[in-house]
Amino acid sequence: MTTQVTDHRGGVWSIAVPIPDNPLGHTLVHLLETDRGPVLIDTGWDDPDSWDTLVAGVTACGFALADLHGVLITHHHPDHHGLSAKVREASGAWLAMHAADTSVVRRTREATPDQWLDHLIAKLAAAGAPDDHLAPLRTARAGGGGRRMPGLRAALPDREIGPGELLDLPGRRLRAIWTPGHTPGHVCLHLEEEHPARQNRGFGRLFSGDHLLPGITPHIGLYEDPAESAGEVADPLGDYLDSLERIGRLAPAEVLPAHQHAFTDAGGRVRALLAHHEERLAQLRTLLSEPRTAWQLARAMEWNRPWEQIPYGSRTIAVSEAEAHLRRLVKLGHAESVPGSGPVRYQAVDGVR
Incomplete structure (x- = not known):
């Protein structure tokens, strides 16, 4: 096992914790030294190799x-997560998370595995997914496959991370910034201290989680949000663009x-991501010149490979991303559902195609 640890200076390190069978390769878990002991920012995937790497990284x-x-x-x-x-069991450390994501964890723990599969099947069917895509999920449901879904017993945190809060970390100035979009409770953490290199333009360092990445556009899909059942429709893409x-x-x-x-030049990366989503929304408005379901829209969208080459699980993620963009267009008044269609089809609104 090779442990990749980077010293970013000023009491900040990163540990590359592997993600099994994932093209991302690893999660960069950051370690921040404080006057009360080190604090981790994220922990990595629950896997034996990942755990061994994390422990070795902390030691390094x-x-x-x-x-x-x-x-x-x-x-x-x-x-x-x-x-x-x-980590908590082995060290006694507290865990902290934004309340919106704590709610997701709590609902996941309280639901049975079969309920989550039922939800996914119903959601994909409503989006217009064909039977050949739904069949493996129905088979898994019949065989109890939902019990193997990751995150079903994720830890509930001990503390809440409040938006704008200067966190209680003696000797450090770390401020929480609520950046919903990728998840409803995603937070970035701004280290309000002079950069060790000093010549860098800008102020401090930002632990950005998945919100801002140097060469990847984070996935923005629909939230699993209880507010939706109360009639309030969340707009994850709108949240993400505002957060950016x-x-x-x-x-x-x-x-x-x-x-x-x-990486540096956060402003340049933000501008590139804003332009990417503006272009994607414009492309979708063109595609909606003819009515399409969310599945049909996902099939017609531009991805990093042809639809036929996209793996099964990634197609489900692609449909969720299409739905998030659809919801944004509807909220802006640029698209609407076709009355009486089932599965629901959407079309561009006249004058904005």
Whole structure:
């Protein structure tokens, strides 16, 4: 096992914790030294090799696992939150997360595995997914396959990360910035301290989780949001675009993301992502010159490979992304559902195609 640890100076390290069978390769778990002991930012996927790598990484940074004071979770996804329970059990460290993502974790723990598969099947059927895509899910449902879904027993945090909060980390100035979009409770963490290199333009360093990555556009799909059942329709893409603009105004000297590598010019990356989504929304309005279901729209969208080459699981993710863009267009008044269609089809609104 090779442990990849990077010293970012100023009491900040990153540990590359592997994600099994995933093209992303690893999650960059960051370690921040404080006067009460080190704090982790995210933990990595719950897997034996990932755990061994994380423990070896903490040791390589000069600490023992028992030294850990706390764990800050940028968001609830299993490649970030997966090992949190093991870290807490082994070290006694507290866990902290934004309340919106804590709600997701709580609902996931309270639901039976079969309920989540039922939900996914119903959601995909409503989006117009064909029977050949639904069949494996129905087979898994019949055979109890939902019990193997990741994150079903994810740890509930001990503390809440409040938006704008200067976190209680003696000797450090780390401020939480609520950046919903990738998840409803995603947070970035701004280290409000002079950059060790000093020549970098901007102020401080930003632990950006999955919100801002140097070469990847984060997945923006629909939230699993209880507010929807109360009649309030969430707009994840709108949330993400607003959050991006907020981070652009922050102008950190360096970004320390959870995937790929550290980078500068956060403002330039923000502008590129805003332009990407503006272009994608324009393309979708053109595609909706004829009515389409969310599945049909996903099939017609431009991806990094032809639809026929996209793996089964990634197609489900692609449909969720199409739905998030559809919801944004509907909220802006640029698209509408076709009355009486089932599965629901959408079309561009006259005058904005």
